[in-house]
Amino acid sequence: MKLNELACAVTLILAGGTACAGAGPATTVKIVAFNDFHGQLESPGSFGGKPAGGVDWIAGYVSKLKSENRYTTVVSAGDLIGATPLVSALFHDEPTIETMNMAGLEINAVGNHEFDEGKDELKRMQKGGCHPTDPNSCQGASVGAPTADDGSFAGADFKFLAANVVDTATGKPVFPPYVIKNYGGVRVAFIGMTLKETPTIVTPSGVSGLEFKDEADTVNALIPKLRRQRVEAIVVLIHQGGTQPVAQNATTMNQCAGNLDGTPIKPIVNQLDDAVDMVISGHTHQAYNCRIANREGREIPVTSANSIGRILTDIDLTIDRKTRDVTAVSATNILVDQTDATVTPDAGIKAVVDGYKLLAQPIANRVIGAITADITRTANAAGESALGDVIADAQLKATEASGFGDAVAAFMNPGGIRADLSYASGTAGEGDGHVTYGEAFTVQPFGNSVVTMTLTGAQIEILLEQQFTGCGADNAPAAFNYPAGDSGQAFDRILQVSKGFAYQWSASGSPCDKVDPASIRINGETVDPAANYRVTVNSFLADGGDKFYVLKLGTDRLGGAQDLDALEAWFNHPEADSDPAEPGVQIAPGPQDRIVRIP
Known part of the structure; x- marks a missing residue:
């Protein structure tokens, strides 16, 4: 039973919402989300007049948010790697994977840019091992990054998800379609999706032998399977998004100007099964905080956190422990503000980034x-x-x-x-x-x-x-x-x-x-x-x-x-x-x- 089926007097999918009257004991799960990081290990500059971003600062914010709730999961809605600065790209984006491991990322829905170097290289990002031909690979040990026992690139500690990307030779998804997290007996499913138009925006060799299926159809087909596993709370991470017809700044980042009308994400959400509780999106490099109707007409939160590490989305899911339903969602886009005295950037991560910068310096400069x-x-x-x-x-x-x-x-x-x-x-x-x-x-x-x-x-x-x-x-x-x-x-x-x-x-x-x-x-x-x-x-x-x-x-x-x-x-x-x-x-x-x- 979902929120619109409960005897609630008020709609609760609002920032700062409260639980329905008469609801049972609740668990609050915090999700920290971002998208389109593109290997931006250092601050890309200012946002809203303040220096923003940097993977060490992201880690600092993650640490602070985790201190507020032991049930916290960090997720990415795709394009974590690909189209990256030289400090990451020169080393085949291993620095991004390594520092995100250190920052506590747990789930990444695969985006189109993850396929820039092809399926096999993306699988190496997950599993680890050195690049087959480039000696710039596997330099992590020299800069203090965590490595495999033999000193090679260890791969991602977090899971890549791609529910709608199928290997045509096997008919199976290239990566798992979802992850189920257990928070003190409350189970939440995270489904990861890649935009179906990926073959039109990635070099064909990068997606050879792969089929990209319809996003909404793929999600909806997974619902019965998740139900059988006693999952009622479902979050979709999708690398597809929308745009606001307003300037991107600190004032608009929590708005939903235009209600995402005429943008690709809206018809996808409009077709989603009522079991889905929220959608975390990306791809368009926009910040927005919206509520969009699903196929039953119920409005669910749809968020996006701009790009290149400047913004995080702080999300709280309130879940009834008896029914396992989500009874409220609170979502707020927050600036990764380097002037915030309450946040301490991660010194270990900064040391790793500085080490890679030193290695790349003769080429970059x-x-x-x-x-x-x-x-x-x-x-x-x-x-x-x-x-x-x-x-x-x-x-x-x-x-x-x-x-x-x-x-x-x-x-x-x-x-x-x-x-x-x-x-x-x-x-x-x-x-x-x-x-x-x-x-x-x-x-x-x-x-x-x-x-x-x-x-x-x-x-x-x-x-x-x-x-x-x-x-x-x-x-x-x-x-x-x-x-x-x-x-x-x-x-x-x-x-x-x-x-x-x-x-x-x-x-x-x-x-x-x-x-x-x-x-x-x-x-x-x-x-x-x-x-x-x-x-x-x-x-x-x-x-x-x-x-x-x-x-x-x-x-x-x-x-x-x-x-x-x-x-x-x-x-x-x-x-x-x-x-x-x-x-x-x-x-x-x-x-x-x-x-x-x-x-």
Whole structure:
């Protein structure tokens, strides 16, 4: 029997709620949740005007919260690793796993980025052992991290969960679907989920041989099995989320502006069995604290804790010990505030992070170039960013020469640009205007290679149309190459384009017809729909990533350098120099004038 079936006079799924009148003795279980950590071992900067984050500070907050309730469990809603800073990525994210072991993480619902290096590498993260080829692996013993008896990487002490990710060869989940925790006789099930769209946003090799099933259907199918194990309290951890149409700050982090309408998480919650008591979400890097109706119309809490360790969600479940039902849920997003004198950061964890930083320092602190001002990924009204221009130019230059691809244009997905380039000197002390390898790596951490292919002019137009919402399998011609049932982009995803490429798109244009073909130009010449053009994209896009399916039809493919190597080469190329009269190459922010949005 769930909350809406009890004879309660008031709704209790509110922060600060109280138990129903006449309810039996209760147990309160505390859940400390976060999501989209992305290996951010050090503070990423400020949030709400205060320095926030850092795995040592997260551990300090966890310790404080555990002192308030012995029944406390720490959980993550995915993307714990992948797209990580160099201090974690250089060592195949072993530092993140090791420090999260030390911080007390118990459960991680696998996100899409956990598959960046493929299923086998993800299983190594769980089980331990050294990377099969990279000598940078298994360095934990040298920095004081806990290791296996033989000194190798010990793997995660916490459980990876992925209920809806199935190995097609065996028909079984790649990781366990759930964990049942026992709190003094009260049992709570945690179901872990990965967004079903993962194959569209991860390099295909990373998800080869895997099937990603519908999230709600998977949860609902598990309910009878959990019931047979006398479980009434059920929490879903899902790496899928929503957005608030307001700025992300300390004021809005506990709001639910827009009620998550029109976002992917809402229809999933709307289909969940009434047995589910709350949903802890992620993926969208948002902070929100919502109540969304399930399929019976009962509103259940749906939370998310922003990203990269800046926020934790402090959740209290009140559970009737007799009925085993959840009778109240209180959830509050809290800032991981480094100025909080009541919290003590974990010194042992900091020592491990500092040790890894020291090992990575010779690589991270190497200066690779110079810039004239901040170069950011902030897009203008047309969707074009200054940093997107620079990266696309770098990839074009790396592939435009004969023998390297003969490219005439390059396209870059905005989601692959993970940080800005700051003019101010960083922690390496490299001096204002200088860019280190570590900073560039943070911008492009995926290790994609550049791929040059041949597209027709008509296919280039299709590529541009596939940027916009509303264009999908149900209304696009077959040439768009959408898989059956695919609805296209969940939000406008504007590709960044190289110099010499230009076009216009209409905000009021109908789906699949927003771009004027006559406006598409390469080096001033209108693109001929019947002609062939050599274009460059990264390997993620080349396989149809981010739902740019027409790129899978590109022919005469030629693989090239890694994207980061292309960027470093551009930093030292005379053509990139904004002021040849000054000594040394200095790159200015991109002009943001290649894409034009019209009404």
